Amino acid sequence: MFLFIHGFTSSSQSRKAQVLKKWLSDQGRKEEWLCPDLSIDPTEAMQQLSSIIEESAQQEGKPIKLVGSSLGGFYATILSARYGLKAVLINPAVTAGLTLRRGIGFHKAWHSEEQLEFTQAHVDALNEMTLLSPANPYRLFVMLERGDETLDWKTAAAFYQDCHQLVFCGGDHGFTRFDDVLEMIDRF
Template sequence: MNIWYLHGFRSSAKSPKVNAMQKAFPNCNVQGISYTPHSPVVAEEILINEYEKLIGKDDDLIVVGTSLGGFWARWLASELPIKSLMINPSLHPDRTLETGEFKVYGEFDEIIKVTTKDLQDFNHYKVTSEPYGQCEVVLAMDDEVLDSEKTAKELEGIYPIHRFQTGSHRFTEFERVFPIIEQMIGK
């Protein structure tokens, strides 16, 4: 079983969440995927290329994505026979992201540039049909960046939703999602 972690905007594939999942699921191939979540055309190319490397090997895949990574986890599940877990997903980055230059969180000295074209391109990747794979949603109801009630209303009846009263946007105490991932591995 492969588990990918898709980081959100201003984060990286070296997220501590990857290390936590590697320790929690030692029998799985857990990896953080290095991609550009804010640049849809480039993100699609990287994610599809990474998936094609799995085909013919152990191609069972669970994609765990936080925020903008949740957007991409949902899109991948609509395109490929995979499972995804969206944590505080950014469903409409074309509306919630801003254009400009932004610094990556942590010790990285990297600048992210978001253009108007990037925001427009997100419209080509919004999921408009039932997912091909299995998807579940985790929401921290105290998300300070995205409106979790609005997200819940939009996804209600489409995917199972797991609500947590606390966790904030970056979903602290990440290990709380491990039982959900464990169930997804078993299905």
């Protein structure tokens, strides 16, 4: 089971979420894909994700593997530590509160016309969630593109230095090589 965790103001309609969904569906595994539309409120988003993980743990079957992009990578890092799950992090945010403090205000959702308000309270919640270092680094696989125009790939490479890493030259924050790494994500 894959729990795809989208980034800031994104949704289950994000390109990477849909590519993973199609890839699994093409293999007859469409039931292995989950991607909730998360609240912009970090506390609510983490509650949504925790509920999914805890409900899944009560059911028989394969354990959940987290796949988080950007802010979703930040959340996946925390959830991996909390629940002992493997996580693949795509251009993850390391200090999300620090990064997103300049984003206080209203934002149009990426895949709808909805206006989302991001507040200082949200920044504070992200700062409180920030880990000093990754727990159980062997459970984390970090994929970075050096051309990320939103987050500094070197910050993530240093923070996740003891984790599995794959770093590509070029690319961008959307992670242009996502289609090419699906089998590695599956095998991790």
